């Protein structure tokens with residue numbers, strides 16, 4: 001029995017420790033993955049999941065501890081070593097060469113020469129068919145959507161014959177449909193006897209895909225549980241270390257008074273395509289308006305159009321009855337409209353990576369002060385306040401934000417916008433990649449703003465959250481509005497349908513058309 | 515007619531040192547390292563080639579020395595930027611100052627110790643580096659002059675460019691190199707030996723620059739040592755990389771255009787009466803123009819390797 005079990009272990013970590021300067025990212029971590037199993041790795045932002053996986057894939061080298069593959073102790077000094085051991089990793093930030101084709105990326109660094117493109121193409125197509133992947137091998141990476149890029153990453157590791165597949169937050173950037181497709185692929189890998197390690201913050205995904213869950217907290221492996229014996233609450237409690245309330249408040253909207261009215265708005269993308277097509281809606285003070293839609297349906301352009309970053313082709317944006325189309329971003333900020341956008345790659349956008357929190361705060365606030373000099377003291381206090389409020393983990397207010405973990409960077413971005421006490425707060429994907437605890441902190445923050453009579457526009461991906469948090473939900477599809485509905489009178493399925501372009505039945509009836 | 519042919523022939527010759535510099539810089543940038551030290555590397559190549567030629571009386575040894583001199587200069591650059599992660603711009607600029615200074619210093623020292631106060635390459639070498647004439651071919655009217663009447667440098671330069679073009683486009687190593695220049699983290703994760711590959715290509719680039727340096731002293735200055743022999747050609751070479759859109763083959767054409775700009779003054783009728791200062795300025799003015807135009811419209815594949823200018827450290831985030 002024990003002998004058979006031994007044989008069954010694909011990879012094992014024993015007492016792995018990794019330090020970055022004074023930060024102990026991994027502290028004596030133990031982890032076992034079996035063949036033909038999907039193991040979920042769960043932990044808050046900064047708990048050391050990526051660091052641990054990077055050691056398995058040869059990016060980092062552990063300071064202490066040992067790694068066993070197929071029961072033999074191994075040293076993994078480089079990604080090549082990892083590949084030889086059959087370990088393949090799909091990184092949180094894709095490692096693809098943008099100007100290469102999918103095929104070039106897939107064969108890059110392997111022994112096969114480029115001389116026989118036909119054979120390689122055939123092999124890629126065979127792999128694609130086996131695992132149900134769809135990709136055009138000749139397509140350039142920069143022309144691909146995020147999920148296509150991910151498919152290339154998966155093909156890359158499959159092509160190298162990986163038996164142990166590691167995925168670092170693969171679903172953070174996928175739509176629910178794309179996620180389901182990915183899971184289908186993972187289940188196939190599992191049924192072929194491969195081991196899969198997946199990192200995700202979405203607990204419903206953990207419950208649906210994994211066989212076992214290992215929980216990390218502050219760099220330590222806390223426990224490993226069997227998925228079928230756990231639920232959202234037990235997992236959250238293990239992860240956070242204390243029971244957490246998992247419901248989102250929706251305080252009622254007091255007196256609806258309109259603050260922003262968008263009339264027949266059309267916006268073109270920089271490349272000339274129409275991103276928003278004749279969009280009209282209103283938003284009231286003290287209300288959260290959710291915006292749902294498949295990625296790339298015009299959400300980004302809407303946000304950027306509202307704050308003056310993109311020029312408007314046609315239509316009007318009335319803020320307190322005044323048309324703000326044509327105003328500069330600075331003027332719009334002065335009016336009290338503020339935006340925080342978390343892009344798909346979650347880097348940059350609004351913060352200067354090399355600067356610390358204090359300086360990033362100053363970037364937003366210095367304009368309102370007179371004179372050529374900046375005062376750092378208020379910004380410093382502001383930063384400290386945010387750290388306490390939002391439980392931001394950072395060595396100090398002057399540590400470059402680049403060094404902070406993704407979730408904490410997002411908190412800084414959102415926190416800074418809120419500190420400027422806006423009247424309209426536009427926030428896009430604020431919980432992208434955040435762990436569950438931080439996500440709830442963000443929801444609370446937004447609700448607080450709502451209670452302060454701020455109009456909040458929330459562009460989101462998770463339909464469950466949109467339904468719980470928002471007062472009304474506007475659905476976009478290909479730059480058009482397919483419905484604006486009250487969140488408590490609509491189902492997830494109905495929203496899903498609208499996202500694919502179907503007008504809601506009742507609505508089209510009232511319009512008397514279609 | 516014969517005037518035009520002469521102009522073309524002169525332009526091609528005059529563009530050749532720039533071609534070497536550009537090819538060398540392309541080798542650097544393809545692995546993601548912007549080297550502003552081309553001027554200095556060429557100077558070191560020049561002095562190494564000259565001194566070895568002076569002592570050994572062998573053209574081939576002189577060329578090899580120029581290559582090695584340039585490669586060593588670039589090795590220094592690689593050591594600083596690849597291994598010690600020094601800022602590429604600062605290192606490159608420093609290398610220019612250092613290289614030019616070192617070459618002048620060695621030249622000055624040798625002059626002090628020469629018998630008659632001048633340094634000139636022996637006749638044997640000057641004969642070898644003169645225009646090669648290929649029996650039969652060089653005598654064809656027009657074509658013979660247009661194609662087969664150059665110094666060995668011209669042929670070496672063109673062949674190097676074609677080989678490099680093939681290397682980047684068609685070979686597996688070339689693909690690896692390009693991957694490093696675009697995204698070293700991706701290349702690393704794919705199992706490519708990033709550091710080794712960077713060192714090799716940077717040194718190769720330095721060597722090619724070095725031969726360009728040898729050209730300046732052997733052909734332009736006719737084998738007589740002078741200080742500052744490269745005289746700014748290294749800078750034009752760096753700019754020409756953009757003109758050539760990082761393609762070694764296009765660099766051939768680009769360098770001849772720049773060669774023509776440097777030669778045009780001798781082929782203009784005197785009656786036009788443009789001040790020589792204008793001609794001096796021409797290559798630089800065109801460089802500026804090219805910079806503006808190319809920065810406006812750029813296809814992804816034809817622009818600078820994406821990681822160019824930033825050092826790569828695996829554990830960075």
Ligand SMILES: Nc1ncnc2c1ncn2[C@@H]1O[C@H](COP(=O)(O)OP(=O)(O)O)[C@@H](O)[C@H]1O
Nearest residue numbers: 020025045046047048049050051405829830831
């Ligand atoms: N390359 C690095 N340099 C310095 N600190 C790092 C580095 N990588 C990770 N860390 C730190 O180690 C801790 C764990 O980070 P990470 O493994 O990315 O967490 P997770 O993936 O669980 O969100 C964090 O505190 C982070 O700031």
Ligand SMILES: [Mg+2]
Nearest residue numbers: 049050051092
């Ligand atoms: Mg992570």
